[in-house]
Amino acid sequence: MSYDIYGNNLKRGHCEVHPQVAEEYPCSLCYQQDESRNRDKQQYNDMGRQQEKEYYEGMEREHYGELAKKNNFLYPLLCVVADFLTKWLKKLKIKKS
Numbered sequence: 001m002s003y004d005i006y007g008n009n010l011k012r013g014h015c016e017v018h019p020q021v022a023e024e025y026p027c028s029l030c031y032q033q034d035e036s037r038n039r040d041k042q043q044y045n046d047m048g049r050q051q052e053k054e055y056y057e058g059m060e061r062e063h064y065g066e067l068a069k070k071n072n073f074l075y076p077l078l079c080v081v082a083d084f085l086t087k088w089l090k091k092l093k094i095k096k097s
């Protein structure tokens, strides 16, 4: 005599997880539950991947935002420096000639 997972007597040819099902383990209900579990897992994984993607995209946006901010600060500074250098070079040329 075998027993089901609940410790009850199991009739021959019945699923031990689903003693009410007259099929040996794994029965069709087992497969069904397995399938829906896998589906849930798949959905969960997809959700996780989506969140991960959004997380990294957010990081990237932030990163580029920071860069843009720095550039916004650096660009006028570079213009000033370049302006100064061209004037200085002109002066130098005038002095030489």
Ligand SMILES: [Zn+2]
Residues within 6 Å of the ligand: 015, 016, 017, 018, 021, 025, 026, 027, 028, 029, 030, 031
């Ligand atoms: Zn079963």
